[in-house]
Each structure stands twice: as C-alpha cells, then as structure tokens.
Amino acid sequence: DAMVIQNPRYQVTQFGKPVTLSCSQTLNHNVMYWYQQKSSQAPKLLFHYYDKDFNNEADTPDNFQSRRPNTSFCFLDIRSPGLGDAAMYLCATSRGDQKADTQYFGPGTRLTVL
Amino acid sequence: AQSVAQPEDQVNVAEGNPLTVKCTYSVSGNPYLFWYVQYPNRGLQFLLKYITGDNLVKGSYGFEAEFNKSQTSFHLKKPSALVSDSALYFCAVTPNSGYSTLTFGKGTMLLVSP
Numbered sequence: 131d132a133m134v135i136q137n138p139r140y141q142v143t144q145f146g147k148p149v150t151l152s153c154s155q156t157l158n159h160n161v162m163y164w165y166q167q168k169s170s171q172a173p174k175l176l177f178h179y180y181d182k183d184f185n186n187e188a189d190t191p192d193n194f195q196s197r198r199p200n201t202s203f204c205f206l207d208i209r210s211p212g213l214g215d216a217a218m219y220l221c222a223t224s225r226g227d228q229k230a231d232t233q234y235f236g237p238g239t240r241l242t243v244l
Numbered sequence: 245a246q247s248v249a250q251p252e253d254q255v256n257v258a259e260g261n262p263l264t265v266k267c268t269y270s271v272s273g274n275p276y277l278f279w280y281v282q283y284p285n286r287g288l289q290f291l292l293k294y295i296t297g298d299n300l301v302k303g304s305y306g307f308e309a310e311f312n313k314s315q316t317s318f319h320l321k322k323p324s325a326l327v328s329d330s331a332l333y334f335c336a337v338t339p340n341s342g343y344s345t346l347t348f349g350k351g352t353m354l355l356v357s358p
Contacts, residue, residue: 171350
C-alpha cells in the first residue's frame with residue numbers, strides 16, 4: 131500500500147547531540163511537510179518542500195534544518211537539541227496540484243531529549 | 245491570516261449517542277475545511293473535507309460534517325458514537341485562493357464511554 135513511513139518511531143538523544151529523523155513516501159507526492167507536535171497540542175508546521183523548493187515557517191528556529199534529496203525522502207535535522215525540542219515529529223505529504231490538498235501523515239517519531 | 249477555533253478541549257458522550265465536535269473558522273474568502281483524527285502515538289488520519297457544493301460532507305467511519313457559512317462553522321458529527329471513536333480530533337482550514345498550507349485548531353479530545 132502507498133504510504134508515508136517515518137523512522138525511527140522512537141528516538142532518544144542527548145542534550146546538544148545532533149539527531150536526524152527520516153521520512154519516506156511511496157505516494158509520489160510533490161509536497162512534503164514536517165510538523166512538531168507537543169503533548170496533545172495542534173501540529174505546528176516547521177517547513178515544507180514543494181518539489182525541491184524549500185519553504186521555512188517564519189518562527190521555525192535555526193536549530194531545525196531539512197533536506198530532500200529526492201522525491202521520496204525528506205529528513206529533519208536538529209543540530210543541537212534542547213529539552214524543549216522533545217516532541218512528536220510528524221511528516222506529511224500532499225499532491226500539491228489541487229487547491230484543497232489533502233495531507234497524508236506518517237505515524238510520527240517521538241523524540242526524547244535527555 | 246486564517247484561524248480555527250475548537251472551543252471544547254474535551255467532549256464526553258455515551259456509546260450509541262450522537263456526537264458533535266465543534267469547529268469555527270476565520271479565513272479571507274471561501275474556505276476549504278478539513279477534519280483529521282489522531283489516535284494515541286499515531287499520526288493524523290484524514291476524515292473528510294469540504295470544498296464546495298453540498299453543505300453536508302460525508303467521510304470515513306460514519307463521520308459527517310456540516311458547513312455553515314453564515315456561522316463560519318464546520319462541526320463534526322456522528323449519529324451513533326463508538327468507544328473506538330475515542331481520540332483527538334483536529335479541524336483545519338486553508339483559503340481557496342491558490343496553494344496554501346493548513347492551519348489547525350488546537351484539537352478536541354473525544355471520550356466515548358461504554
């Protein structure tokens with residue numbers, strides 16, 4: 131089945147130690163998104179790629195970076211994780227060719243910072 | 245800028261009773277509206293969306309939503325709740341003027357008791 135896959139599902143890192151979360155998709159969608167979600171709050175959009183075009187949200191900290199080497203994969207890099215970065219990180223994809231663009235989410239990666 | 249309000253943090257309903265989860269929105273022009281559901285430690289799952297036309301939208305798992313333009317509302321409904329419907333529900337909006345990302349409400353926890 132076509133889907134959005136996130137690895138790992140659970141990630142533990144140490145304060146200040148760089149960490150990379152990965153997302154892959156078999157939907158062949160043009161757009162890939164990264165969200166941060168804390169404790170039963172609304173997902174907060176960090177950035178998204180429309181094909182190769184990177185779109186950063188204005189309030190996304192510089193500590194968060196992203197790479198999209200090809201259509202299928204997208205990575206979230208946290209350069210120096212702080213305790214406040216502990217959260218669920220959600221990847222989503224959408225076709226990008228229609229206005230009411232439905233986003234399809236992966237299962238998420240729960241990040242713990244020690 | 246668009247916004248979504250979900251006025252209830254939690255909705256409690258007995259199994260078999262009808263349920264309503266409320267959502268109001270603010271957007272320039274006409275909206276595209278979405279409902280997503282999130283089960284514990286999982287990503288968001290698309291339920292339904294309103295684009296245009298019939299104000300009653302039917303979605304997955306027996307859910308439906310009623311678009312009311314004059315009240316700027318898009319309430320989620322189900323005629324008969326199941327215990328398995330217990331989850332976190334998010335309403336989201338995007339304007340129908342070109343490509344735009346979703347703005348999510350803060351979420352409403354639905355608890356269905358046996």
